[in-house]
Amino acid sequence: MQKEKLLSELYNGNLCPIAKEVVQGSEYQKCMAELAEIEEKFSDLLDAEEKEKLQDFVTAQGKLCCINAEERFTQGFRMGAKLILEIMNKDDGELEFLEN
Numbered sequence: 001m002q003k004e005k006l007l008s009e010l011y012n013g014n015l016c017p018i019a020k021e022v023v024q025g026s027e028y029q030k031c032m033a034e035l036a037e038i039e040e041k042f043s044d045l046l047d048a049e050e051k052e053k054l055q056d057f058v059t060a061q062g063k064l065c066c067i068n069a070e071e072r073f074t075q076g077f078r079m080g081a082k083l084i085l086e087i088m089n090k091d092d093g094e095l096e097f098l099e100n
Helices: 003-011 027-044 048-088
Strands: none
Touching: 027 048
């Protein structure tokens, strides 16, 4: 993808920063598998009403994680943009470059 097409790609829905595949054998994949196994074992100990409450808890926890991830993404993007703007500004230090 060319740099000048980035905005066009974003506009047309061809960029999705959160769309990623989980790498098999990665720490992320191992953690997901462990979490699923623990949840299943825990769920087996519960009756129907308790399983529903567990599912409500898991859903609420997932929503909170999504909100947090979006917030962190936004903050990181803003910080990156601020860094670019600062880089583009004239040096505001107390020393100036000597011109030959």
